[in-house]
Amino acid sequence: MPVNADLQRERDSCPFDTEALTLFLDGSTQRIARRREISAMVESDPVFSNADNIFKTRPERFASALRKARRYEELRQRLRPSRDEDLLLSAAINETLPTLLHYLMFMPNIRALCTDAQQAAWLPRCESLEVIGCYAQTELGHGSNIRALETTATFLPDTDEFEIHSPTLTATKWWPGTLGRTANHAMVIAQLVIGDRRYGIHNFIVPLRDVKAHAPLRGVRAGDIGPKIGFTTMDNGYCVFDRVRVPRANMAARYASVDRHGVYTKKGGDSKISYITMMQVRAYIVEQAGYCLAKATTIAVRYSALRRQGFAPQAGGGSSSGSSGGGGSGELQVLDYTVQMHRLLPLVATAYAFHSAGRAMQQRLARLEAMLDTPGVGAALAEFHASSSGLKSLCSAVTADGIEDCRKCCGGHGYLAASGLPELLGTYLQNCTVEGENHMLTQQTVKHLLKAMAAGGGGGEDCGHLSRWRPDERCCAATQEAMATMPVLMAAFEHRAARLVAGVGALMRARMAADAARDAAWNGALVEMVRASRAHAFLLVLRMFAADAEAASAAMAPPARAALQRMVSLFALYWMERDMGDFTEDSYLSLEQATWVRGAVVAALHALRPAAVGLVDAWDFTDHQLGDSALGRRDGNVYAALMSSALKSSLNARDPVAGYEESLRPLITSRL
Amino acid sequence: MPVNADLQRERDSCPFDTEALTLFLDGSTQRIARRREISAMVESDPVFSNADNIFKTRPERFASALRKARRYEELRQRLRPSRDEDLLLSAAINETLPTLLHYLMFMPNIRALCTDAQQAAWLPRCESLEVIGCYAQTELGHGSNIRALETTATFLPDTDEFEIHSPTLTATKWWPGTLGRTANHAMVIAQLVIGDRRYGIHNFIVPLRDVKAHAPLRGVRAGDIGPKIGFTTMDNGYCVFDRVRVPRANMAARYASVDRHGVYTKKGGDSKISYITMMQVRAYIVEQAGYCLAKATTIAVRYSALRRQGFAPQAGGGSSSGSSGGGGSGELQVLDYTVQMHRLLPLVATAYAFHSAGRAMQQRLARLEAMLDTPGVGAALAEFHASSSGLKSLCSAVTADGIEDCRKCCGGHGYLAASGLPELLGTYLQNCTVEGENHMLTQQTVKHLLKAMAAGGGGGEDCGHLSRWRPDERCCAATQEAMATMPVLMAAFEHRAARLVAGVGALMRARMAADAARDAAWNGALVEMVRASRAHAFLLVLRMFAADAEAASAAMAPPARAALQRMVSLFALYWMERDMGDFTEDSYLSLEQATWVRGAVVAALHALRPAAVGLVDAWDFTDHQLGDSALGRRDGNVYAALMSSALKSSLNARDPVAGYEESLRPLITSRL
Ligand SMILES: Cc1cc2nc3c(=O)[nH]c(=O)nc-3n(C[C@H](O)[C@H](O)[C@H](O)COP(=O)(O)OP(=O)(O)OC[C@H]3O[C@@H](n4cnc5c(N)ncnc54)[C@H](O)[C@@H]3O)c2cc1C
Numbered sequence A, B: 001m002p003v004n005a006d007l008q009r010e011r012d013s014c015p016f017d018t019e020a021l022t023l024f025l026d027g028s029t030q031r032i033a034r035r036r037e038i039s040a041m042v043e044s045d046p047v048f049s050n051a052d053n054i055f056k057t058r059p060e061r062f063a064s065a066l067r068k069a070r071r072y073e074e075l076r077q078r079l080r081p082s083r084d085e086d087l088l089l090s091a092a093i094n095e096t097l098p099t100l101l102h103y104l105m106f107m108p109n110i111r112a113l114c115t116d117a118q119q120a121a122w123l124p125r126c127e128s129l130e131v132i133g134c135y136a137q138t139e140l141g142h143g144s145n146i147r148a149l150e151t152t153a154t155f156l157p158d159t160d161e162f163e164i165h166s167p168t169l170t171a172t173k174w175w176p177g178t179l180g181r182t183a184n185h186a187m188v189i190a191q192l193v194i195g196d197r198r199y200g201i202h203n204f205i206v207p208l209r210d211v212k213a214h215a216p217l218r219g220v221r222a223g224d225i226g227p228k229i230g231f232t233t234m235d236n237g238y239c240v241f242d243r244v245r246v247p248r249a250n251m252a253a254r255y256a257s258v259d260r261h262g263v264y265t266k267k268g269g270d271s272k273i274s275y276i277t278m279m280q281v282r283a284y285i286v287e288q289a290g291y292c293l294a295k296a297t298t299i300a301v302r303y304s305a306l307r308r309q310g311f312a313p314q315a316g317g318g319s320s321s322g323s324s325g326g327g328g329s330g331e332l333q334v335l336d337y338t339v340q341m342h343r344l345l346p347l348v349a350t351a352y353a354f355h356s357a358g359r360a361m362q363q364r365l366a367r368l369e370a371m372l373d374t375p376g377v378g379a380a381l382a383e384f385h386a387s388s389s390g391l392k393s394l395c396s397a398v399t400a401d402g403i404e405d406c407r408k409c410c411g412g413h414g415y416l417a418a419s420g421l422p423e424l425l426g427t428y429l430q431n432c433t434v435e436g437e438n439h440m441l442t443q444q445t446v447k448h449l450l451k452a453m454a455a456g457g458g459g460g461e462d463c464g465h466l467s468r469w470r471p472d473e474r475c476c477a478a479t480q481e482a483m484a485t486m487p488v489l490m491a492a493f494e495h496r497a498a499r500l501v502a503g504v505g506a507l508m509r510a511r512m513a514a515d516a517a518r519d520a521a522w523n524g525a526l527v528e529m530v531r532a533s534r535a536h537a538f539l540l541v542l543r544m545f546a547a548d549a550e551a552a553s554a555a556m557a558p559p560a561r562a563a564l565q566r567m568v569s570l571f572a573l574y575w576m577e578r579d580m581g582d583f584t585e586d587s588y589l590s591l592e593q594a595t596w597v598r599g600a601v602v603a604a605l606h607a608l609r610p611a612a613v614g615l616v617d618a619w620d621f622t623d624h625q626l627g628d629s630a631l632g633r634r635d636g637n638v639y640a641a642l643m644s645s646a647l648k649s650s651l652n653a654r655d656p657v658a659g660y661e662e663s664l665r666p667l668i669t670s671r672l
């Protein structure tokens, strides 16, 4: 079928070559080529088809995902992918594999926390997938506060074993991915007990199912925890341990160990490593936020460019019954409504911004890893920890909301599973909760910022603005155009971020002066901490996005460069508009300047409008990567796609529908 | 099982009798009693059980919903419920019945648009359910702009019939509920064509399936459109008409008709009626918003009151690995974190506020209906139309976000279908799109407000503030306590609402002065219209909530009255804080006053905290009405409920799981 004419026209008139922005996103032409190769390879393999996902029952989808997991492992063994290639492979597959946690958490945890001898014993079995593991930390009763986990690992001196036990219902391991039906081992986080002393939580490798027949081992009761809002193909699981014994050697012993006589020894150094692992995951979440938001914006922007709905806007706008009509040709593309642009284009820019932030975080991490043994590293790690916490919280929250906004922008059709958006959303939402619930996490950021501010802003590269800040600063922009320039925007974000940290400090001091205990003062300031952390994270994203765009600019043709720089400015202006109170309540912005911000947002929207489809095309998603979205198809043939999807509805399988004889016929024939 | 101890303690120490607030919500003790009777009757009938909904495939759920639809009709015929009792019955059933649109749209449409003779011919068949109808307006290509619908109804003078036809793919009827598998008739909205003239859209009753065997009639191709983000039991459908003939008498002819010779006659008066119908639906959406948000807050508040996570908050907060631990007893209820209160209690208040707004709208509608034939009614209708549009948009948007926020407040467990929140959310989300997409709808509100402002605020009871407004007004509060009083809050909401309408007007004048056409100026102001409409709607809700609470106060014991009034004030303060820029950018609030607003929010949260469980208990939801949520159970036994739900997961049906032999064994045994 030919490409939809509207979409084609958008592409023909895009003011820049989209490949230039693809290059910005990928970083090199080699990477573009490799990405396309991998994606073509995956999509040529029918096992990886997701085409009928939305019509499958959960067991059908799970079985099909297991099939993909098997093929994925075959490919890995054949290709031996680098870390980046492995990410590309997963992205190309675009389905959560039930084995995910084996690769993502179980093996890395062994590498991080086990001794060399333990690694030598376990890793080969992990590599061959004879051992498939999961990461079993969370329990029915505890997720956020892991110090309070209830599972015990009691040293048995007689047999030189640990006894893993779930003493209560709430001690049941609950949530670990891959645990429910797939894994045969778990890294279990449990309270170490020796004699009558407790030594806090430690990690233990615990066999769950037998490697031959996959039958649960004695004392292990495990299964899937049931359907979820997304993540359908993952068997998040529960597991109850009834005095299960494992050899003493199964305790991860790189940083703490128990000897034959039950003597516990702690070895230093783990904190840095565990920091690094956590920060890697958070940096990954930031980058993925950009990637997932890009998918949603691609679907919504393409659809909005071809959806024609409404005659030219008039006073009175919206729908109303009337007398003329028929056909869609004289109508506006819905993307031409300023309000639709306002809902979508800032999210397009935000996806780019998060991508840049994710990349910058990865680069900083690499530098940190290289200096792990130098003296200054502690401070750098602490700052990076604070920044990555704030960024994880911000980027996942904005992305979750943003995907849903994109869905709403598709009107009725966005409500259909066939749009691809419900699954994208449902599966994404977990990112707001895992790896530190978003609201809770902000405390870690602010704790650091308060220290840095107390120390006169000496917290390192992310905190310089804290020392520069003056309460009576005012925005210097004298025109709407000036308002949209980078120095003005950056200064505003710095001012806001610093002011809010100072506000938290002042609030706590006031409470403590009024005799509140430190705990109570801290609790009373939690709401302001969420605000301060958000402000800090926005500043960081803006810095990273601006720097990334700046660095890439030189090599770009002017039209692409202009579009990229407009996105940076729109990103800043839009989020300033959204949090306007933060910028106006202390009169940093005047009413006139606030009005300029709003005006500049609308001006930027209209300036970027001709590039809209190009900006999302540049992400270079295949239809498969967009979840076979009927609305986001590259060729724009959305109506035919919707129709052919409807024909596959499970409710259409029988005629009349199942339930007719029993319920509908009696109703219609008045035989109730 | 005994009630969870934390929940029991919350109830024992609730400062007021929850029944007092139940009375406020229901309006009379008789209504409370009748509601409980109906709900007990429904819940004693196993057909209405929803207990295993989350484990069913879509065809299974659909068949079970059809069974409920049959039983519902039996009950209706037996009980002959009043309108209110019918609402109570539907609420008690708490499942979308596939026949819904028959009752909700098809029959009301016949009553509104058909002649008495047509009603006499059709309504008895509708009452007996021999005819089950749907409302088929939206097409694949058009929803919002119904003037552009493509389906044609061409008069055939030879046979005195209309020929209903879908000339293009995009003319396919698409979305109508009940159409897919259940209905045997449709009210089809189509372009009337007589000879070579088009007369705009009109309504036609079109048989779809034969009344005996439910087989599609000749020329009709219809089915379900597939899975959605929610609304699983509804067969939203598609329908293609291939020159289907219906008698001329099937055109709804109360306000327009075609005679035997093809002469078209329009009779006046329909606009008021169609206004009324639309406004009824919107008032209903406002009330339902309160009801659905109340469900979500009930689940999240109860769970947050018994979820214990985290030792007393310390500087450093959040989780961190450490050495002590085990068990949940020394831990905080998560509802004691100020940030958790801040996420939940304002939503609790908002649910009450929307309930009051919905009730006030219904009462106004009743008054309007009584004065339909008086001269002043036009202006009153126009104002009510504007207000109901703005309210529908605001309340559905806030509720959709609010349900999701409640879900996130439940941490990991909120991600499970067993929490009840994913289905509540998914099914609710449609309200942002149907009956006028929320962003689009705001244009209708603002159009009226602009007129009212131009006329010096003479727009009637909702617009008085427009004439009182002065740009240089300032908030007069001199202390944090004063900030939280009703006159101060009301003045602030009025000022903001008026200022933003004035802002839209100024923006449009500026654009037109700069030579933009009116259309372009209108389009350029759409973003500000969304803001102005939101501000207006918040003002209306605040007024209605305050008035409702005030009116009920006299009969209430002081502690209940205090809680209710605190909710009114928290509602205002919180949404002021959320939109702080609207109040500070013109210096209406000073920095100090803005800080008081934030302080007053936190103070109100802590003041309401002891009442939190009581405030949600007062809604008096049964567990069945909460979607059998494992987290929201009245008895608080959430962990046992989660565990027993997990055991029913479809992935646990086989051991090893389906897919093991094909995919998992080869993986584990390295036989790829
Ligand atoms: C899809 C998914 C996959 C998962 N995969 C795994 C896995 O593989 N392995 C594993 O071990 N776990 C896994 N988890 C569990 C996950 O790590 C936890 O759900 C997460 O840490 C949140 O903890 P919680 O559920 O106990 O939430 P809770 O802490 O109970 O949160 C409830 C509420 O309390 C608030 N709260 C709690 N503490 C504080 C505080 N100190 N200050 C302020 N507010 C607070 C939270 O903000 C939240 O609003 C998974 C969860 C999900 C949803």
Ligand SMILES: Cc1cc2nc3c(=O)[nH]c(=O)nc-3n(C[C@H](O)[C@H](O)[C@H](O)COP(=O)(O)OP(=O)(O)OC[C@H]3O[C@@H](n4cnc5c(N)ncnc54)[C@H](O)[C@@H]3O)c2cc1C
Pocket: A307, A309, A310, A313, A317, A318, A319, A334, A337, A339, A340, A408, A409, A410, A411, A412, A413, A415, B101, B135, B136, B137, B138, B141, B142, B143, B144, B145, B174, B175, B176, B177, B231, B236, B430, B433, B434, B435, B436, B437, B438, B439, B440
């Ligand atoms: C669950 C569900 C049940 C439904 N049930 C029925 C039913 O029983 N019968 C029936 O006939 N229909 C039904 N519908 C259809 C529903 O009425 C439409 O989906 C709705 O009116 C929105 O129209 P649309 O889908 O064409 O959205 P679109 O108008 O295409 O919306 C796409 C985007 O364009 C924007 N937009 C469109 N016009 C304007 C404008 N003038 N100004 C600014 N922005 C604009 C929208 O805001 C939106 O962001 C149902 C839909 C759903 C989801």
